[in-house]
Amino acid sequence: MKYIEAFKESDRISDIYLIKHKQSAVTKNGKPYENLILQDKTGTIDAKIWDPNSAGIDDFEVLDYVEIFGDVNSFQGALQVSVKRVRKSHEGEYDPADYLPVSSKNIDDMYSELLGYISKLSNVYLKKLLESFFVEDQAFVKSFKMSSAAKAVHHGFVGGLLEHTLSVTKLCDYYTKAYPVLKKDLLIAAAICHDMGKTRELSLFPENDYTDDGQLLGHIVIGSEMISERAKQIEGFPKVLLAEMKHCILAHHGEYEYGSPKKPALIEAVALNFADNTDAKMETMTELFASTTENGWLGYNRLLESNVRKTSEI
Known part of the structure; x- marks a missing residue:
């Protein structure tokens, strides 16, 4: 299984992920599409089904485990998945432990x-x-x-x-x-x-x-x-x-x-x-x-009420 944290732009994926979120939407041109959030134990990623009525898209709901076929691309600086096909998975095809973020400690x-x-x-x-x-x-x-x-x-x-x-x-x-x-x-x-x-x-x-x-x-x-x-x-x-x-x-x-x-x-x-x-x-x-390789300023954090960055190695 390829975990979400390892996704890179231009990757092609065909693995099972948990549907964290699903919402129907409409483009500016009036064309329906679906917003998804895919999850595994390493994190989440936004995904789009641009043609939800196509033959390759199975019916599924939030918290279902589904096999996703699609491409990873970048939009406004963040990775997202363009979904081509979806197949609802069945119990026994996946291990739930692969999809839940778990403490690194015992x-x-x-x-x-x-x-x-x-x-x-x-x-x-x-x-x-x-x-x-x-x-x-x-x-x-x-x-x-x-x-x-x-x-x-x-x-x-x-x-x-x-x-x-x-x-x-x-x-x-x-x-x-x-x-x-x-x-x-x-x-x-x-x-x-x-x-x-x-x-x-x-x-x-x-x-x-x-x-x-x-x-x-x-x-x-x-x-x-x-x-x-x-x-x-x-x-x-x-x-x-x-x-x-x-x-x-x-x-x-x-x-x-x-x-x-x-x-x-x-x-x-x-x-x-x-x-x-x-x-x-x-x-x-x-x-x-842990979520970034950037060494510069990471932006405003609501809990910390400050823009933050890693300490220099000097």
Whole structure:
């Protein structure tokens, strides 16, 4: 199989790809055509079917796996595929793992490392709370391992939520050593749970799109509700501890304009906000640099709010 990341102008392709997006359109001359986005585990590429009513175009829908016959060309500086023929593929002709972007790190190893942090919690209530999700709730565990951390921007791949959560937890663990004033159990527990709402905010791959709850509530509110619901099942869970835990989750984006309904009022919430922001931005730049061979300025990035480039080799 030829992966999308290896496409070059003038390539002729005849392989199976996942249909990420499909939309009918009309040219300026009134001729119908179809816009597609093809996906495999290495990325996506725009594609056009200029003659959708021709005999060589099978019927297919979004999220179908289809065999694409076409040519790679360049339009306004970006590669796209001009599709000549389409054949809907059948189960057994493809391996779904070839079409889903996946963390470069071992998912089971990362999860074991995360469980190690939970096992070291000394606060019995926080430990029970986290174990109820990350040890006892197998449906949650499966979803958490498979979820991305975002539809786009950073960690938008299978295992992305886990990878991001582990990175944030490690940063918070460092903070507790550098700043002993921090309550370690609260900060580590909040770090592990801070994005758990994304298991309900986003659907799993291959869709990786916002659910109704994701659109209406968002992962911050969803995560806070998940914590509240589960804490009620733990006898004697201290109200003040629950409030502090929820506050860290609600405030972890730091600013109202970034989606947090509260600004950090606890030092642990401040630390969590910094850790989350650090990992999100470092991963954004890492992914951006990995996606190009350009050494010059790469253009304005919305998350970073700046034009960016790689550091020189001098």
